Amino acid sequence: MSERVGTSGRRGERRGRSHRRSRPVAVIAAALIAAVAILGVTACGGDSGAKGTTTTTSKKGTSTTADTGEGDTPAALMTAVCEGAPKITDAGEVDTPLVNEASGLVASWSNTGDGADGVWWIHNDSGGAPAIYAINGRGQLLATVVLEGAEARDWEDIAVGPPAVAGGPSQLYVGDIGNNKAMLGDPTARGSVRIYRLDEPVVPTAPPAVGTEAPVVTATVTTFSLRYPDKPYDAEAMVVDPVRGDIWIITKDWERAGKSQLFRMPKAAEIAEGTSIDMLPAGEVPLEPGTLVTSADVTRDGSLVALRSYGAVDLYRRPSGKKLSAAFETTPCGGPVPNEVQGESVAFAPDGGSYLTVSEGDKPMLHRTSP
Numbered sequence: 228m229s230e231r232v233g234t235s236g237r238r239g240e241r242r243g244r245s246h247r248r249s250r251p252v253a254v255i256a257a258a259l260i261a262a263v264a265i266l267g268v269t270a271c272g273g274d275s276g277a278k279g280t281t282t283t284t285s286k287k288g289t290s291t292t293a294d295t296g297e298g299d300t301p302a303a304l305m306t307a308v309c310e311g312a313p314k315i316t317d318a319g320e321v322d323t324p325l326v327n328e329a330s331g332l333v334a335s336w337s338n339t340g341d342g343a344d345g346v347w348w349i350h351n352d353s354g355g356a357p358a359i360y361a362i363n364g365r366g367q368l369l370a371t372v373v374l375e376g377a378e379a380r381d382w383e384d385i386a387v388g389p390p391a392v393a394g395g396p397s398q399l400y401v402g403d404i405g406n407n408k409a410m411l412g413d414p415t416a417r418g419s420v421r422i423y424r425l426d427e428p429v430v431p432t433a434p435p436a437v438g439t440e441a442p443v444v445t446a447t448v449t450t451f452s453l454r455y456p457d458k459p460y461d462a463e464a465m466v467v468d469p470v471r472g473d474i475w476i477i478t479k480d481w482e483r484a485g486k487s488q489l490f491r492m493p494k495a496a497e498i499a500e501g502t503s504i505d506m507l508p509a510g511e512v513p514l515e516p517g518t519l520v521t522s523a524d525v526t527r528d529g530s531l532v533a534l535r536s537y538g539a540v541d542l543y544r545r546p547s548g549k550k551l552s553a554a555f556e557t558t559p560c561g562g563p564v565p566n567e568v569q570g571e572s573v574a575f576a577p578d579g580g581s582y583l584t585v586s587e588g589d590k591p592m593l594h595r596t597s598p
Contacts (some may be wrong), residue, residue: 299580299598301531307598308542309560318583318593319365321349323441326360328352329585330463331385332572333524335361336397337427345577346432350401352571352587353381359401361430361441364576364583366593370430371443374401377423377450381405384522384572386474387427388467391496396426398496400474402465409459410481416459419452419503422474424495452503453492460488463571464523464534467495468551475551477512477520477534485516489552512555515539522572525551526579533582535573539564540584540596565594 307313321329330352338346344364357377361369383405388398401423408416425448435441453474464477464487474495478488490506498504512534514520522535525545532543532554540562543554564570567586575582581597 299576299578301526301528301575301579303598304580304582304596305531305542305544305560308562308596313563313596313598315563315565316595316597318595319367320590320592321362321366321585322590323360323362323368324589325356325358325368325371326351326362326591327589328355328587329591330383330571330587331402331522332574332583332585333385333387333399334527334574334577335427336387336527336577337429338432339577346430347574347583348385348387348399349572349585350382350385351379352383353379353405355379359385359399361428363432363434364593364595367434368441369432369434370428370441372425372428372430373443373445374423374425374448375445377401377448378403380421381407383463384465386465386467386524388495389469389472398467399425399427400465400467400495401425402462402476404462404465404476406459406461410461410479418459419454420462420476421450421452422495422498424449424451424498449498449500451498451501453490453506454503455490456505456508463521466523466525466532466551468529469525469527470529471550472496473551475509475523476506477523479519479521481519485514485518487512487514487520489555491552509550509552510555514541521570522574524574524582526575527577528579531575531579533562533573533575534559535570535584537570540573540582562596565592565596567591567594 326349328351329349331350333348335346347362348359349362350359357374357379359372380403382401382403384402386400390397403421406416425446460478462476462478466475472494474492476490480487489509489512491509492506518536520534520536524533530545534541541559543559544557545554569587571587572585573582581595584594585591
């Protein structure tokens with residue numbers, strides 16, 4: 228696993244102002260800084276000086292072991308990003324041909340792994356099997372879960388939330404929320420989106436032994452539809468508030484790139500099979516001009532929210548005791564962005580002290596950002 232130095236975290240201006248720092252300049256600067264850092268580590272052949280990173284020299288050459296982020300906290304992550312001091316490491320490739328168009332990623336609540344390595348759920352975009360895949364933080368396949376009766380029309384994000392009843396299993400939500408026709412202004416675009424909810428399965432936390440296959444199981448799902456109150460929208464970002472249990476959808480607004488619409492549906496775990504409900508408008512999310520949101524996540528304690536776009540990961544602090552939407556009224560800090568072909572996903576680690584990103588493509592690399 229290789230380590231790169233992150234770009235400087237930016238302190239965004241107060242919401243309502245028209246501009247923050249130009250993204251292209253930040254990306255170019257990130258590339259230059261990363262190149263210098265990598266050359267420096269190679270030339271020295273010793274300790275890189277980064278926390279939790281060990282460089283070992285042997286007859287086989289020099290290897291670098293990256294920090295998994297274990298023991299970090301959401302507060303430490305936010306501080307590092309705002310101060311421009313986080314690290315990006317290559318955590319591992321998603322090592323299965325079953326995932327070739329990664330679109331959604333979230334850390335498991337019901338399956339514990341090794342620190343930030345953990346167990347993660349990942350899925351493809353559209354047209355494939357209606358399945359989600361359990362992987363570890365190094366990208367190794369642990370299990371395949373087929374959603375019985377589901378259709379993989381345009382799956383864009385996956386979220387995890389509180390149990391329906393106290394002491395019950397955590398709930399997984401797969402968001403069939405993509406709507407390309409809405410993006411194109413097609414009058415036949417669907418005005419509602421479909422959500423699949425299931426009890427989070429318990430899966431092996433270690434990869435299968437050599438010569439054996441990861442298990443494949445089938446899960447029963449609850450299917451319901453959420454309608455937009457005014458018109459169809461395209462969306463790729465969905466979270467479930469771990470504090471209040473509400474579903475939040477952040478649109479990918481092609482008409483007004485730089486502003487996303489925010490919609491909410493309370494008590495997601497209580498919505499019954501076959502229900503169709505109007506979502507509640509919850510305002511706008513001001514963004515940098517040209518920004519299109521492709522994924523979102525929230526830490527398990529609800530204190531941080533991440534919005535992913537093709538060129539940034541913005542972290543927002545949620546004011547204590549407030550609705551999740553209050554986070555978007557605060558000043559975000561922009562985290563470093565790895566070199567990904569088409570960045571579609573972001574997910575906080577189980578402890579909230581780091582986050583993973585991943586792109587579409589065959590054997591995509593998982594990138595971890597940590598303090």
